[in-house]
Amino acid sequence: MDYDKLLKKAREKLPDSVLKKERFEVPKIMGHLQGNKTVLSNFSQIATHLNRDPDWMLKYILKELATPGEMQKNLVVLGRKVSASNINEKISEFARKYVICKECGKPDTKISRQNRIIFLKCNACGARYPAI
Numbered sequence: 001m002d003y004d005k006l007l008k009k010a011r012e013k014l015p016d017s018v019l020k021k022e023r024f025e026v027p028k029i030m031g032h033l034q035g036n037k038t039v040l041s042n043f044s045q046i047a048t049h050l051n052r053d054p055d056w057m058l059k060y061i062l063k064e065l066a067t068p069g070e071m072q073k074n075l076v077v078l079g080r081k082v083s084a085s086n087i088n089e090k091i092s093e094f095a096r097k098y099v100i101c102k103e104c105g106k107p108d109t110k111i112s113r114q115n116r117i118i119f120l121k122c123n124a125c126g127a128r129y130p131a132i
Helices: 003-013 043-050 054-065 084-098
Strands: 031-034 037-040 069-072 075-078 109-114 117-122 128-130
Touching: 043 054, 043 075, 043 084, 054 069, 054 075, 054 084
Parallel strands: none
Antiparallel strands: 031 037, 037 075, 069 075, 109 117, 117 128
């Protein structure tokens, strides 16, 4: 066998996770409905995974979903029924705006404020720009 055939055969045996380009994946929300409220059980873990303040992230999500809500210990209680897909979409938007670097696409960023402007600083490539 020639080299190209051997390489192709080896790549076919690799698991799909190895071939993925992204190393960063936003976790999916877990929760349940309780009456007319939505209770999220892993919101704090997602905020930790994104390396962002849970209170700041919650404020963004509540504003985007146009719903009241609060953090109670490790749970987030939303004031109305909200679908998991809708919440996951807003968390993904949050990650695109305030976590992932627009230059290199890596999640290794820090947030800083100067006056009233929020800046994202990438620790991987050194880019610094205002968060939109």
